[in-house]
Amino acid sequence: MPIRTVTRSIDLTADVARTWEALATAEGLAAWLGSSVEVAGAGGLLPGSTAVLVEGDRRRRLVVSERTEGGSLAFTWWDEDRPDDPSTVRVELDATDEGVRVTVTETADVVAPLGGAGRASLSPAAVDHLADPGSAWDRRPARLAGMLLPVPAPA
Amino acid sequence: MSVAGDDADPIFAALGDPTRREVLRRVATGGEQTATQLAAELPVSRQAVVKHLQVLAAAGLVATERHGREQRYRLTPGPLDDAVAWIAEVGAAWDDRLARLRRHLDPDPPPAPDLG
Numbered sequence: 001m002p003i004r005t006v007t008r009s010i011d012l013t014a015d016v017a018r019t020w021e022a023l024a025t026a027e028g029l030a031a032w033l034g035s036s037v038e039v040a041g042a043g044g045l046l047p048g049s050t051a052v053l054v055e056g057d058r059r060r061r062l063v064v065s066e067r068t069e070g071g072s073l074a075f076t077w078w079d080e081d082r083p084d085d086p087s088t089v090r091v092e093l094d095a096t097d098e099g100v101r102v103t104v105t106e107t108a109d110v111v112a113p114l115g116g117a118g119r120a121s122l123s124p125a126a127v128d129h130l131a132d133p134g135s136a137w138d139r140r141p142a143r144l145a146g147m148l149l150p151v152p153a154p155a
Numbered sequence: 156m157s158v159a160g161d162d163a164d165p166i167f168a169a170l171g172d173p174t175r176r177e178v179l180r181r182v183a184t185g186g187e188q189t190a191t192q193l194a195a196e197l198p199v200s201r202q203a204v205v206k207h208l209q210v211l212a213a214a215g216l217v218a219t220e221r222h223g224r225e226q227r228y229r230l231t232p233g234p235l236d237d238a239v240a241w242i243a244e245v246g247a248a249w250d251d252r253l254a255r256l257r258r259h260l261d262p263d264p265p266p267a268p269d270l271g
Contacts, residue, residue, distance in 0.1 A: 004238055004241050004242065004245075005242075006242055006245045006246045006249060008246070008249045008250065008253055010253045010256070010257055012256075012257060012260050012261050013261050014260035014261060018260065019260060022256065022259060022260055031259045032252060032255040032256040032258075032259045033252055033255075033256075087245070102253070102256065104249055104252075104253065106245050106249065108241060
């Protein structure tokens with residue numbers, strides 16, 4: 001397990017549908033995760049979509065990486081002024097006898113320095129691209145693939 | 156950076172308590188402080204804060220320094236600082252967020268246990 005991982009769970013008496021709405025829609029997240037959640041484009045929080053989240057005095061960018069309807073949502077996020085320090089959040093929802101259990105896991109991403117050893121590294125252009133919620137999603141996969149810098153695996 | 160074997164056990168045991176994580180987060184982000192200053196911002200007594208600080212000190216996460224009659228606590232410098240501070244800060248942030256989620260979805264939950 002990576003060292004920088006945090007997991008938290010809570011049990012709620014709310015039903016699954018209402019809880020999922022709170023976890024996986026911009027309006028729902030704005031009620032508890034941040035004071036506002038602005039998703040770029042139409043379609044909501046779907047894989048590949050980007051959003052800006054305001055939480056207190058922090059502005060965070062997020063990119064949705066995975067969504068299983070009614071079950072889980074995963075996204076990568078970072079402070080707007082710290083694009084070099086992203087982490088991945090996975091929110092899972094499980095029905096219980098009394099209602100629902102929400103489990104959140106946040107793991108710091110490994111972003112290797114340019115030219116260093118590691119899994120992969122994002123160029124500054126890729127970070128800018130991910131951080132720009134106005135980018136057209138239909139161009140994103142190809143552009144992003146072109147900006148991923150291959151980094152040699154450790155010996 | 157690495158954490159392995161017996162060295163890590165007291166650290167993760169110390170971080171297993173939500174109030175202790177909050178105490179550590181405040182020491183990490185607020186700099187050197189006394190137990191009285193920490194207790195003023197937490198919903199627990201000074202005595203409870205002192206006990207949490209003693210557990211954190213035993214795990215090597217905080218150190219004490221005496222200034223006259225005051226005992227001040229600070230984050231221990233070392234290779235674990237970054238990871239521990241990250242875990243404490245991110246964990247405390249999720250504690251706050253999930254408490255807001257509970258208030259949003261469960262406005263009348265059963266009484267929470269005393270954290271003191």
